[in-house]
Amino acid sequence: MIGSGPPAIDIRGPEPSGSRWRDLTSEQGARGALIAAASTVVVVSAALWWILTSETWPAVQQQFFNPENFAESWPAIVGGFWLDVRMFLVAEVAILVLALLLAVVRALRGPAFFPLRALTVVYIDLMRGIPIILLILLLGFGIPALDLPGVPRSRMFWGLTALVLSYSAYTAEVYRAGIESVHESQRMSARALGLTQWQALRHVLVPQAVRNVVPALLNGFVSLQKDVALVYILGIREAVREAQIYNARTFNYTGYVVAAVLFLLVSVPVARFTDWYSERDRRRKRAG
């Protein structure tokens, strides 16, 4: 066989799933959108009518959706939520950096790097295998209790450390999938140009890998943004803790609903952004 074709090379990895919103509306254009809108109005109205006219609704509203309780609990819970947001930002930056470091070390080849690679594998197995809540309790209460000289005694510090340790293990696997999705020939080309392993990773493999996994990383953002609330268990007065305090004082659950709404206000836009980004990425690849 002469001149057989080259191997097909796809350096872009699997295509992410499309935007859900587009899936709902784009099938049949404007007419489809009209039907979708009408159908939505009917279904939502029916559901609302069914709920609001039920006998138990007044009691439910009193417990969960009471405007007075809403107004009363709001300021403290918003304050707590602002703490959640700040904790999220600090933890996320630490996670992205630590996870990338873990993934890069794991991607190094050659016998000399075996101990380092093995260490990252053990780390990732351990941190993924322990429930986050257990890590938070262990570090958040345990380490301050040791009262070691020179070691921070803040429960918030150790609670966030627990989150960073756990999430960086998951995120390292996301990065690793991204690095592996870059075709082997890219690594070979980089090495053939005289780049060291490290330079090949830094300039050629990791930039392409990160692009391939942006949607997965954004998904991790949404997850972490909710999970920072777990440090409430250390007594840190973030949104869930404030809602719990309000509930304990008034026996009313509206505060929890307030906290839930606040979390949704952040996580829904991020989820929509992730969909939008994936869809744009997919269209670009089709065009390319």
Place this chain on the structure above:
Amino acid sequence: MTATPKLEMRRVSKAFDRNPVLVDVDLTVAEHDVVCLIGSSGSGKSTLLKCVDLLVPIDRGQIVLDGRVITARGVDADAVRHSLGIVFQAFNLFPHMTVLDNITLSPRRVHGVDRDEAEQRARTLLDRFGLAEKEAEYPDRLSGGQQQRVAIVRALATQPAVMLLDEITSALDPELVAEVLNVVRRLKSDGMTMVIATHEMGFAREVADRVCFLDGGRILEQGPPEAIFTAPQEERTRRFLQRIIEAGRM
């Protein structure tokens, strides 16, 4: 008259999972020589080039570059690759970088050339090979022929002593082959030492100083192109060339 050869392979063998891919290969390439490797797919042409570039470790034998054994223990493979340029069938440009960044990456990061100088040299090379307008493009905006020419320029930018070309036209549409072969002709007239694995027999006949026919990982026959193409000594060489002629490729 003949000084030390530029590149020499001495009884080089390589097997993948006990399948021999190269068997006792002896090959000598003098400076400014162009050696073409021909043979069917799987005959070991590609592996031979990758072994020379130390991308694939050999099992036995020696490879000598400029009188220095580069397959010895303790040789810095990265440093050896500084003096070798390899171009692959599938171009393998970096898709996240512009043409200019693809070309200047190695000079800047590996050879420590500063940015302005690296870009200046890259532009000179791009201009020589008719790619001057493409420096800011990303690879996916270029045709296959343009991508392969950029890949050649990228390899040249490291100022290699020897160029290794691995079936560089096999992935191209037929009408794009000529522009890439023209680049190789230019390199030959510049006196570049090259080892070329190719299926383009007419081209091999034209540019090669010597042609090697590989079969089952062995160099079965080698000699000047006229001798190999018009009066092959080995039965297998004859049959291979007969099939090429029947396919209308020569």
